[in-house]
Amino acid sequence: MLESIKLPITVKADVNLVLVALTLMGLVTRLCGINFPKAVVFDEVYYGQFVSLYMKQLFFIDESGPPLGHMILALGAYLGGFDGNFVWDRIGAEYTSNVPVWSLRVIPALAGALCVPLGYQVMVELRYSHLTAVGATLLLLLENALIVQSRFMLLESLLIFFLLTAVLFYLRFHNAYSSGERSLTLWVWLVMSGVSCACALGVKYTGVFTYMLLLGLAVFHTWQLIGNQALSNALVMVQVMVRSFALLILPVLCYFGFFYVHLSLLCRSGPHDPMMSSAFQASLEVTWCMAYSVQMFFCMYSFLCFFSVCPASYSVSNLCAEFQGGLSRITQWQPLEVAYGSQVTLRSVSSKPVPCWLHSHRVNYPIRYEDGRGSSHQQQITCYPFKDVNNWWVIKDPGRQELVVSSPPQTVKHGDIIQLVHGMTSRFLNTHDVAAPVSPHLQEVSGYIDFNVSMPSQNLWKVEILNRESERAVWKTIYSEVQLVHVNTSAVLKLSGASLPEWGFRQLEVVGDKLSKGYQQRWAWNVEEHRYGRSHEQKEREQELHSPTHIDISRNLTFIDKFLEVQLKMLTMKIEETEHKYSSSPLEWVTMDTNIVYWLHPSSNAQIHLIGNIVTWTFANLGLALFSLLFIWYLLRRRRNIHDIPEETWHQFVQAGAVCAGGWVVNYLPFFMMEKTLFLYHYLPALTFKILLLSVVIEHLHVHIFRSSLQRRSLEGVLLAGLALVYVCYHTLSPFTYGYPELSSEDIPFLRWRESWDILIRQH
């Protein structure tokens, strides 16, 4: 046994030093100083929200693409220990210290850097010379637009990375197969190609175009295989099955897998719940998840009460019943964030004397009390310790008439001014300088409707979230403790603690208190039951209020059901057609007539733009034109049986064309038919393929068209000059790529090479 082991154990390694050097250069250009600027750059503001939601495991829906890309970004955040607490509200906002900028950006940057050696490998697999591959790689390396797009928390570099790996692995499989190799690695390449396709599709829907191209190529190759009559039927069947498994079934499975991970990560109900079906919402792990710390507190508190000195046994049993499962049952299907148009029950945070809910009913305050004081004779507002349909209130935006939640819901934040409308009677919660019925030193709170003109309405309330985390915190169901401050009189809505006499059905008195200082549970309220109002008419609303907030639906939604629902919702979600300041049309991309400002230093002229290396772009366009001409020329002449180039070269030329020119076509032309807002960065995958095509054309020119050595020399000279020019262009534009060095106002106009570029100059 032991004899069979040959000692010493040695490893022979072939290291392609050129490739290593190129990879290193790629890493340097993409990774150097990526935590600069320490501010939100362009679409980071968009993807950042989702990263935060992943960190908090809150469910969301993003119509822009499948979840894999977001998850990869979130992985970076997870590794960097990001807690998800950052308000992604504007481009240019400084990151706070809890945001691990480097690790957020490092994964896309790595993917971008790896695209450089991948380009090399693809060229080699297309059977072009190593020198050509180096040329192509250098062009990719010095492509400013690719660099910019890689250096931030954006998805394009991931997409391009997966596209290139998919192509590379497929080519490797095909080459190995046609050279007669039949080993396990062969099939590994094929499977990897399928997985890469799925990943590309999982990052962005646009990955599907390259997937289709690759499928087309695979179908073509398989068709040839079927036509090979030397193979037995069984063998052909097996081949077809394996290939269709790897390239059709496996990607679909992977795609499901991404959603599976996505849905299992996002177990908690979040901002987009209301868009989903009740069953789907029920399958989410409740707001309970979110607010569980609060609940634990309540539960423990009530247990303590139970075992020690709690005066009202009622409250204990009630609370415990609720919190030990009841509340989560009641509230688990509710939206988390309170929005304008929300229907809520407002519960007093203090449970003394009893827990109660803000309440009103169709009875007015008596004109005169027993002690002879007068009242406003408006509708009574009380606090009522039992569940009742009269506990429902609608949160209304003072500037809007509707009592329904708009889409997307407009959330209520700390400091917002709201009106509260009583659901059943449509009275506004109102307070004014009239003595309260039982506690005359406090203001009366009444339900106001514009019937009696004798008194003006004073129904605006400012929302102050007491346990807020930031100054723009959103009012959350259960979790937020809210103080309602009257705008006209700055009185605070509170429970006086006294009970009303007989005319008030012995319910608890609610008053406005002007002398509020510090924190008291008595003026804190929270939203307990909550749903987004949908009915425009009062009659419908009453119906809606009578219906329970939750529908008992079994929570056993299968993954496929959930997947289908989420996927359909993502595809059918209506995106408002808005034009962005930096959006562009596909026609402008080829010549780079447009750019995007990614970031501008708040005080200096340092700025980052998505601007490509215009020399490369121009050459690549020339390359594409030349390739098309050559291809048509050869094709027509071959049809007449005139063979200008050897058969082998022709096949190589066609294959390179199918991959590179085809890659450009499928990643570019479909954008003309899309109606969504388009940006220059959508062109980058197509650009990558076009750059690869350029080196294909150059090698073809060098080997097959320029036959005399003089011609070849001159071509080589031109190429070297071209590369130098590419470098100069890269270097000149690099201040816009990296954001430093900072440019002076005088220098900037010299870099504005195109009239249509939007470059900002700060006037001092």
Next chain:
Amino acid sequence: MESQRCQIQPAGKEDLCTLRRRKGGGKTSEREAIRAGRLGGSEGANGRPAAASEDTNGRPVEEKRSLQDGHRRTGTCSVLALVAVLSLITRFYKILEPPHICWDETHFGKMGSYYINRTFFFDVHPPLGKMLIGLAGHLTGYDGSFPFIRPGDKYEDHDYWGMRGFCALLGSCLPPVAYLTVQELSRSSTAALIAAATLVFDTGCITISQYILLDPILMFFIMGSVLCTVKFNQQRHRPFSAPWWLWLVLTGVNLAGALGVKFVGLFVIMLVGLNTAWDLWRLLGDLDLPLAEFWKHLSARVFGLILLPLTLYIMIFAVHFVVLKKSGPGDGFFSSAFQSRLIGNNLHNASMPEYLAYGSTVTVKNIRIAGGYLHSHWHLYPEGVGARQQQVTGYLHKDYNNLWLVQRPNNSEDLSRTPDLVRHGDVIRLEHKETTRFLHSHLHKAPLTKKHLQVTGYGINGTGDPNDLWQVEVCGGRQGDPVKVLRSKVRFLHRATGCVLYSTGKTLPKWGWEQVEVTCSPYLKETPNSQWNIEDHINHKLPNISLSLLKPSFLEILVESHIVMIRGNSGLKPKDHESSSKPWHWPVNYQGLRFSGVNETEYRVYLLGNPVIWWLNLLSIGLYLLMATTAAVLLQRGVQLGGRSQERCQVLLDGGGLLFLGWLLHYLPFYTMGRILYYHHYFPAMLFSSMLTGITLDILLQCGDLLFPLAVARHLHRVAQGLLLAAFIYSFYLFHPLSYGMRGPLAHDPASAMAGLRWMESWEF
């Protein structure tokens, strides 16, 4: 009887073959030889007992062929006649019912009337269809006096039968043409009969053919093109012969017709184009064919399929422009120069002050085609869309709200003198005549084009602010040049922000009455969007001079009217809350269209395909894909097939392929269209689908002989064919009220004629 025919036919067939062989040269004979070889080979390879193989592959082949030939000779004509008579009857039955305007008759009838009255109008479709409708009306005594205001209006004593009859006549040509096409593609009368029957007994095809609509005309030309192409393909062995030329030219004529009716004709042009490209590729690869001969082929097709249709198409427009010479409702969509052609338009032989002066009342029109007049009205921008000031838009119709007053910045106009001229570089204010607000811009984002600034109407009764000042620039002019009315292209530069008045061509949402967005663009590039001309010019203090505008050339108006049509087409977006029909609805017959009537008391016509036929079509597409794939794989694997199977594979792949491609080309593009879609857009695709059904089902039935002995198979074939036809006829009998009108209770009521037939919830009858 039968055996007699059998004996005669083989001889005839042989003759035909040898004849073709002689004409076609070596290529055909080679193929015949291969086929013969395979036929011989298959007998051995079949592995069945010799007797059986004799039975299935030997003599009966000839018998079958001769049978088919027999059908072809005697049967074809009579069956074709039957199909034609049936389709005429089904299309003309109750043609005059209902005697009121149904659905889009209100548009196309009206446009037909415009041709009779020679009034200019604007429509998103090319003119041929409406011209033919007008012509049909004119010839049958309709005088163009019916106003066609809205669906439901009674025709009273106006002669509308001619227009409906004309459409029905073209509509009843479809089944016979389908019969001939499928016959030509599959060489099987069964396939042809099935295809024709699906169209004859389809309630949808009947309904859409019975009214004054463009669709029957369009479908006629589409089917005509397909038939001619197929016939032309059959002539490939006799190039440049008289029939070859005939079918080539007829294809071209039909293509021009299809495109002349609706732009959907482009799809059939693509189909014919692909077919031709494939044909040329084949010819190029034929090394026996000298290159000179190839060029001859190429130029013949360029002539027949490009130049000829193009010429005809342009001639259609020439007739259109010659006929419509009076001013009408479509004037405002077109440029000032275009309008000057129209009798009755205020620009026709216009006379007005030649140079723009202060104090003049003007209309300002954007130079961009269909860019609209500068317009404002008593409505504010809604909240959240820039500043809440009065809207300024571009409007395509002539209206008093398009009038603006030209003023000096300080309003110091000396009213007694002759007014001064506005010159290049002058700063002016434009006051909206109706609302007395000034044209105004400021640093707010424009409603749709966020890169631009908002333009509003601001100030009242001569009080404004510096943001109301605009500098006039004549394009290509110098300081001090006067502004020529109608002829100068003018730009208005906003003084305060330096932007230029711009019409983006985008349609505003409902709050903006779907008018065109007008903005102030910070990009000073000279484009037609930022150039304006002064169209009307009223100033009583200045002498009117007769202006002979530069009459536009024919080519210019042709191009202009196309741009206007294309813009109009893409502007047909689904309005809010209006449910647009989705392309996936169509093949499943998900929802129809109400042609007339809604409630119980009304006479109701509902455009809906015969569900049996449509679902069979859908099934056949799936079946076709399956069968074609199998056939293709078998051929690619080089499996030795019997002669008959070989032939079937060929029919399936060639004939079926053409029809399948036609279906795809007429269906898939709708998925990418942003405009509003309707159910009836599917009908051209449905024609292809029906023909494909014919071929697919026929071959499927024929394949019965792989399972059963020939005699049984033939019998089964007959029975199945009969059952199919019976199913078509019975379902037609059930659903015929959809086409021929229903009264009384709706389908959910058991008393209704349609009770129990509402098989899908989404059908509205």
